[in-house]
Amino acid sequence: MNVVYLRVSTCHQDVNNQMMGIEKYMEEHQMTIDRVIEETVSGKIKARDRKLASVMDELKKGDTLIVSEVSRIGRNMMDVISNINMLCNEKGCNFIAVKQNYYFKTNDLNSKVMLFAHTIAAEIERDLNCARTRESYLRVKAESNGDFVWGRPKDSGKKLVINPYLSIDDIARQNNVHRRTVTRYVRQYRKDLCYKPRNHYLTLAQC
Incomplete structure (x- = not known):
């Protein structure tokens, strides 16, 4: 069974670009997609607290997990290596990262070397992006003579439309904001x- 795992960090992003790349790869390699799992969650959240954990638990020997890039299954080098080691070496599954054209096979030395190299490269790229963002912030702040405010205005949540019969995630998508913005808005306004909990996630309900 070939299982595709798609993950984005916020509701402002979508999985279309990831899926397009994976579909192209699968077509070129004459492979079929048996199942697609989508998730909106930060990569900083550990795998066991995401849908990824249940996906990996369900995979059996010989199954293949396909992602757009290595960073989709972990936020740092140790996290990625741990997840792929458990998936491939312990469970006997395969792992494909399309963007890096990476095919990890069970107990294959070349695959392990390539995994290590790609993971380090991805982590370095994230660190550089964080550094560039920080430098830009400091530059703009210095040029603004103290008038620069980072992030959204504090009163931006007042314009949210709240339907108490939808989940917080759905409300966030409708208003094009993060789910934390919704929870802050409800607490304040x-x-x-x-x-109240419902089906393992929070919903808004009349008190």
Whole structure:
């Protein structure tokens, strides 16, 4: 069974670009897609707290997990190596990262070397992006003479449209904001609403 795992960090992003690249790869290699799993969650969240954990648990020997790039299954080098080691060496599955054209096979030395190299490269790229973002922030702040404010205005949440019968994730998508913006808004401006668990995630419900 070939399982595709798609992940984006926020509701502002979508998985279309990831899926297009994977579909092209699968077509070129004459492979079929049996199942697609989508998830909106930060890569900083550990795999066991994401859908990825259940996906990896369900895979059996000989199955293949396909992602757009190595960083989709972990945020740092040790996390990625641990997940792929468990998936391939312990469970006997295969792993494909399309963007890097990387095919990890069980107990294959060349695959292990390539995995290590790609993971380090991905981590260095993230560190450089963070450094560039920080440098840009400091430059703009210095040029603004103290008038620069980082992030959204504090009152931006007042314009949110809240439907108490939808999940917080759905409300965030409708308003094109992060789910934390919704929870902050409710705490500050909608005292008539409270949180109640339903189907393993929070929804808004009348108190």
